[in-house]
Amino acid sequence: MDEFLQTLSSSTGVCHPDCVRASNAQDDYDASQSAALIAVSLISSARVISKLDAEITEYSAQYLVDNVGKEEVEGEMDQESCQYTPENILRYLVENVWTKKEDRQEEVVQQRRDLTELTVKECLESAFKKGLPRREHWAHLGCVSKVPPFACQIPRVPMKGEVIEATNWDEALELAMQQPVGARLHVFSPEFDLRLGEKGIYDGPSGKGTRYVGLRDVIIVEAARIKGKDVATVQICYKKQTSFVKVAVKSRSLRLGGDKSQVIKRTSLLVDFCMPRFSIN
Incomplete structure (x- = not known):
């Protein structure tokens, strides 16, 4: 197993051609x-921050994509097909890597798309329940290959703690003073696109011609008052690029969706606040 983990570490960031094609064909947002x-x-x-890691350690996002919501089978690790053996590795490579099976890979991608979209809260809860492997010990994010049965043998870092949620900005601000907080942001175009890179303050829709893009996951990294307004700086991956944006924090009436008959909802641009709190005992 140690040799296998070293192989994974040395190939970090290397994508199979099928993964590259799938990434190129993928929508801007997953x-x-x-x-x-x-x-x-x-x-x-x-x-x-909790001093559980001496430095920033990257954990596997793809592990969460592959496993959140999937129940672990009792005794799975003892099954012959799940053992890390040369025979099982060779069989997996022949069936899933070396042999051209586009239909099968498309089936794997489609199965993942058919699953309910994950939320940050669900991912955090799963990490606390099952632990997480380090990023270099699992497939890269967006890998379209089938997870090998012997992947259950890959060691995971145990995670002990709970998910903390906030119902409004005041509560979220208290959490943000302790550590970065996750949230979801109502995105409207073209207003949001013009504010990428902290170019001014994103204040939601401006009027005619505005298109509602939807909710997008962000990390709140800073909060301040600018010209009398509460403003949060958030990190977001938008159109496959990581950017920082300043967002006005206030409740207002927003029309969510393109249908003019849709009910207008009073809400903040930032909603669904949560963060992981680790137990250090």
Whole structure:
């Protein structure tokens, strides 16, 4: 197993051609991948703040994509097909890597798409329940290959703690003073696109011609008052690029969706606040 983990570490960031094609064909936003990325980022930061890790350690987002919501089979690790043996590795490589099986890989991708989209909260809860492998010990994010049965033998770092939620900005601000907080942001275009890179303050829709993009996962990294307004600086992966944006924090009436008959909802641009809190005992 040690040799296998070393192989994974040395190939970190190397994508199979099929993964590259799938990534190029993928939409700008994958909700499950985004939630998993935010979750592992929050975990990495929280573990350093709690002094559980001496430095930032990257954990596997793809592990969460592959396993959140999947029940572990009792006795799975004892099954012959799940053992880390040369025979099982060779069989997996022949069936899933070396042999061209586009239909099968498309089936794996489709199965993942058919699953309910993951949330940051679900990813954090799963990490506390099952632990997490380090990033270099699992497949890269967006891997389209089937998870090998012997992957259950890969060691996971145990995670002990709970998910803390906030119902409004005041509560979220208290949490943000302790460590980065996850949230979801109502995104409207073109207003949001113009604010990428902290170019001014994103204040939601401006009027005619506005399109509601949807909710996107973010990390709140800073909070301040600017010209009398509460403003949060958030980190977001938008159109496959990581950016920082200043967001106005206030409740207002927003029309969510393109249907003019849709009920207008009074809400903040930032909602669904949560963060991991680790137990150090």
